[in-house]
Amino acid sequence: MSDRILIVAAARGQTDTLPRLLAAAEHLSGSGDIHTFGEWPPEDAAPLIADLATGCRAVLAADDDFGRDAVARASALAGAPFLGGVIAFPTPVAAVRPQFADSVHATVELPYGAFVTVRPTAFEPFVGFIDPKPQLHPQSPRSGSRQRALVTAPGGGPDLASAPVVLGAGRGAATLARMEIVRRIAARLGAAIGATRPLVDEALAPPEALLGQSGKVVAPRLYIALGISGALQHLAGVKDAAVIAAINTDADAPMIEAADLVWIADLDTALPELEAALADGGRR
Numbered sequence: 001m002s003d004r005i006l007i008v009a010a011a012r013g014q015t016d017t018l019p020r021l022l023a024a025a026e027h028l029s030g031s032g033d034i035h036t037f038g039e040w041p042p043e044d045a046a047p048l049i050a051d052l053a054t055g056c057r058a059v060l061a062a063d064d065d066f067g068r069d070a071v072a073r074a075s076a077l078a079g080a081p082f083l084g085g086v087i088a089f090p091t092p093v094a095a096v097r098p099q100f101a102d103s104v105h106a107t108v109e110l111p112y113g114a115f116v117t118v119r120p121t122a123f124e125p126f127v128g129f130i131d132p133k134p135q136l137h138p139q140s141p142r143s144g145s146r147q148r149a150l151v152t153a154p155g156g157g158p159d160l161a162s163a164p165v166v167l168g169a170g171r172g173a174a175t176l177a178r179m180e181i182v183r184r185i186a187a188r189l190g191a192a193i194g195a196t197r198p199l200v201d202e203a204l205a206p207p208e209a210l211l212g213q214s215g216k217v218v219a220p221r222l223y224i225a226l227g228i229s230g231a232l233q234h235l236a237g238v239k240d241a242a243v244i245a246a247i248n249t250d251a252d253a254p255m256i257e258a259a260d261l262v263w264i265a266d267l268d269t270a271l272p273e274l275e276a277a278l279a280d281g282g283r284r
């Protein structure tokens, strides 16, 4: 049996995510082969990942859009088990996965040859020389018109998974006018924009912006929840933020309970005020 661990990353997340994947691999005490997949669509990367995984003890990828899609497909092609959203490896043959919107952490066996996505923020970045060097696969052989842009916040901006500040837009922000101000505030703060399920359902945010149990899990330095009630399924994706701020008309909303900083206000007045205060350099 080999000790080789295949680490798979999308190029975009490399700077922040790769050191965290390496830290996760360290827990498995194996030697890592790193492959990064530039701008590959997951469906193109999956067969190559399945091939590269032959004889590997485990395949590790970030639990992001690329990892979840490409690695789940690759596991199916390889006929190997898939474990998603792992947050710890207590031993080299065990993995911890959150379940039921993070209310239960289950320790499960890590089978030989498993394909695994890990939450990058659950692992402190590896510090040291990266050995061996990542092997780059810059472009899919089938690239071209099919190639999918890697998704960032709507309208560009920092990557949601690693942005230090994230603005979360909920149903309370669900008008074009409010979202326009949210985008301007995000640009001013250098923040990424995430969203709740209703915003995505109403097409005011792309599916990739969904935060929570069925979407992304983030751990920014500051999370600002705008018109979000704080359902368990949403909180599962943002509760690890260092500081949570919330603006809501309802003082009894669970999001207000979960927040460190609270502003009870209507977004129609709060958003323009916030924008003006930022434009003022915070002098108000």
Ligand SMILES: Cc1cc2nc3c(=O)[nH]c(=O)nc-3n(C[C@H](O)[C@H](O)[C@H](O)COP(=O)(O)OP(=O)(O)OC[C@H]3O[C@@H](n4cnc5c(N)ncnc54)[C@H](O)[C@@H]3O)c2cc1C
Binding pocket: 169, 170, 171, 172, 173, 195, 196, 197, 198, 199, 210, 211, 212, 213, 214, 215, 226, 227, 228, 229, 230, 231, 232, 233, 234, 237, 247, 248, 249, 250, 253, 265, 266, 267, 268
């Ligand atoms: C299996 C399952 C998985 C799910 N996964 C996810 C997930 O991953 N992510 C997710 O987000 N949801 C998920 N959901 C949906 C989740 O349960 C909630 O329905 C959703 O998070 C609610 O979104 P919201 O807070 O934007 O909307 P609402 O619950 O409708 O809350 C809107 C909030 O905005 C406030 N508000 C309204 N108007 C204003 C205003 N003008 N100014 C200020 N505040 C205002 C209200 O007081 C309220 O608190 C899932 C549900 C299920 C069943």
